[in-house]
Amino acid sequence: MKLSPDILVVGGGNAALCAAITAAELGASVLMLESAPQSYRGGNSRHTRNFRCMHAGPLGTLTDAYDENEYFDDLIRVTGGQTDESLARMTIGRSEACYSWMEEHGVRFQPSLSGTLSLSRTNAFFLGGGKALVNAYYRKAEDLGVTVAYNAEVTHLEQNGGRIERVEATIDNEPHSIMPRATIVASGGFQADIDWLADAWGPAARNFLIRGTPYNRGVVLRDLLSQGIASVGDPTQCHAVAIDGRAPQFDGGIVTRLDCVPFSIVVNKHGERFYDEGEDVWPKRYAIWGRLVAAEPDQVAYAIIDAKSLPLFMPSVFPPESADTIEGLGQQLGLPGDSLRRTVDRFNAACRPGDFRPTELDYLSTEGITPPKTNWARPIAEPPFYGYQLRPGVTFTYLGLKVDERAQVQVAEGPIENLWAAGEIMAGSILGQGYLAGFGMTIGTVFGRLAGEEAARHVQ
Numbered sequence: 001m002k003l004s005p006d007i008l009v010v011g012g013g014n015a016a017l018c019a020a021i022t023a024a025e026l027g028a029s030v031l032m033l034e035s036a037p038q039s040y041r042g043g044n045s046r047h048t049r050n051f052r053c054m055h056a057g058p059l060g061t062l063t064d065a066y067d068e069n070e071y072f073d074d075l076i077r078v079t080g081g082q083t084d085e086s087l088a089r090m091t092i093g094r095s096e097a098c099y100s101w102m103e104e105h106g107v108r109f110q111p112s113l114s115g116t117l118s119l120s121r122t123n124a125f126f127l128g129g130g131k132a133l134v135n136a137y138y139r140k141a142e143d144l145g146v147t148v149a150y151n152a153e154v155t156h157l158e159q160n161g162g163r164i165e166r167v168e169a170t171i172d173n174e175p176h177s178i179m180p181r182a183t184i185v186a187s188g189g190f191q192a193d194i195d196w197l198a199d200a201w202g203p204a205a206r207n208f209l210i211r212g213t214p215y216n217r218g219v220v221l222r223d224l225l226s227q228g229i230a231s232v233g234d235p236t237q238c239h240a241v242a243i244d245g246r247a248p249q250f251d252g253g254i255v256t257r258l259d260c261v262p263f264s265i266v267v268n269k270h271g272e273r274f275y276d277e278g279e280d281v282w283p284k285r286y287a288i289w290g291r292l293v294a295a296e297p298d299q300v301a302y303a304i305i306d307a308k309s310l311p312l313f314m315p316s317v318f319p320p321e322s323a324d325t326i327e328g329l330g331q332q333l334g335l336p337g338d339s340l341r342r343t344v345d346r347f348n349a350a351c352r353p354g355d356f357r358p359t360e361l362d363y364l365s366t367e368g369i370t371p372p373k374t375n376w377a378r379p380i381a382e383p384p385f386y387g388y389q390l391r392p393g394v395t396f397t398y399l400g401l402k403v404d405e406r407a408q409v410q411v412a413e414g415p416i417e418n419l420w421a422a423g424e425i426m427a428g429s430i431l432g433q434g435y436l437a438g439f440g441m442t443i444g445t446v447f448g449r450l451a452g453e454e455a456a457r458h459v460q
Helices: 014-025 043-047 068-079 085-104 129-143 194-201 203-207 219-225 286-294 307-312 326-333 337-350 439-459
Strands: 007-010 030-033 050-052 123-126 147-149 152-160 163-171 174-178 182-185 238-244 265-267 301-306 321-323 385-397 408-411 414-421
Touching (some): 007 014, 014 043, 030 152, 043 385, 050 085, 182 439, 286 385, 307 385, 321 326, 326 337
Parallel strands (some): 007 030, 007 182, 030 147, 182 414
């Protein structure tokens, strides 16, 4: 293994791979350090399904058109305006070219999923999911001569005089000093460090589940921030969704996400509703539910549906609890049956006749209750009844490194001469809060390619 490569890439997911491939194609020698073992390589990218892509007309599996302004408006809605507009528009504008680049590098696409994830116009789905994408990129990197080391954790990047001079890493439990001419950090957020989460969120964070990789512990992020690298984002902001409460502590992945919320009522442990389940189409609202559940007692909630709603969403990896009565379902879930029955009765009485359309806003709303249900409000009346326990499932955190439009990492005085960042470690520049389905992969692909180009140009 060459310990003085042209470019060192820290990380092993989508952003790191895009950077490594791009730099290698431009003639640079590249060493990539993946902290996970080979069987877990790929970070959170292993669990992805799609990326959000601008396009002027039909493109591959994408239908119709999805222009920059509509894409940006969608982002503004979910972030509440907390985004760097320049970086956001650049990312959106570059996303269209990513589709063909991905195909050229071994990624294959399939038609959009249906139901609540009917995104054929906005999101391109990977054939075989994120694991297939990651494997295709690793094959391409190997063909290009990229050296990959697994079980390789970077512990320190030594900054001196506005540049990174040396990188310390432990590879298979052996210490190494690496002297790259340029470094790209694409090592993710800090969500797998529960103590760090608890420092930001308080004790409630110890009840969170981490649906992403257990290897994103923020070691590189903490090291760079401690050296005065400019930061962006709020440590309490993250991509957090509601997942099945029976999921493992780490790495449950996308199969633990619950997509039944739009067709359900969601109650807390007292059997009481607390938010509008039908506020908007699911891809624009699923990412708020992790934070909503986190704010409830014991960081737990329960989604309640009836038999007619069960076929309408992609099922979780775990089957729901079921019973022939609402009181019986409450007992199965550990909820007060009488309270749950009163909540269901009030909700059912507030439902109104109308045209139910599960894949679009149908404005079938409740009347006279708080919180309302704005769309898809149908009585929960057809047994058997089903319920899922919900917990906050954190994918990645938004506290990160400040970068410019060249992906170059910043300090107060300006850019670090030979340091770039891509992916989740800098996504807080664009995602100040909230999330837009598929946008994390877009950020990683765009900034990974950009970082690879800029680092290769620097060493040449």
